[in-house]
Amino acid sequence: MPDLAAVATALSSLKTATDIAKFLRETDLSLERAELKLKLADLIGALADTKIELVEVQEALVDKDRRIKELEAAFESKDTLVREYDAFYAVGEGGKPIGVAYCLRCWEGEHKKRQLVEDHKDFRIRVCAACGHRYDNNRTQDHPVPTNSAQ
Numbered sequence: 001m002p003d004l005a006a007v008a009t010a011l012s013s014l015k016t017a018t019d020i021a022k023f024l025r026e027t028d029l030s031l032e033r034a035e036l037k038l039k040l041a042d043l044i045g046a047l048a049d050t051k052i053e054l055v056e057v058q059e060a061l062v063d064k065d066r067r068i069k070e071l072e073a074a075f076e077s078k079d080t081l082v083r084e085y086d087a088f089y090a091v092g093e094g095g096k097p098i099g100v101a102y103c104l105r106c107w108e109g110e111h112k113k114r115q116l117v118e119d120h121k122d123f124r125i126r127v128c129a130a131c132g133h134r135y136d137n138n139r140t141q142d143h144p145v146p147t148n149s150a151q
Ligand SMILES: [Zn+2]
Pocket: 103, 104, 105, 106, 107, 114, 128, 129, 130, 131, 132, 133
């Protein structure tokens, strides 16, 4: 888990900074001015490292929040899709597939609804624009959406 490693590194840098600050507090004032400056430079360096590492942790948390939102959205719509041959569809009356075909691979792999488009060179093939997977057009036909549908 790279995120947990980033947290551990940040905590380690923070401990270094704390140790230097404690050393400075506990050392009597006879400390040489040059040595004091050196210790302060170390302290600032350790704090700067901590800051950089915390930014990485923050970015990782933002990524995780985004991924959780995607998964929640996929989870909510999971029951509304039905598989037929090589594609997934919205569910119409009686559980029948309706509407456009969604990429089987993207839905099963990433829980993302991605519409298939016809290959401009071969009308027998449909392609997912996201993952590039190619499907037989006969096994990924779009279905008409009934006009009386509540969609
Ligand atoms: Zn795909």
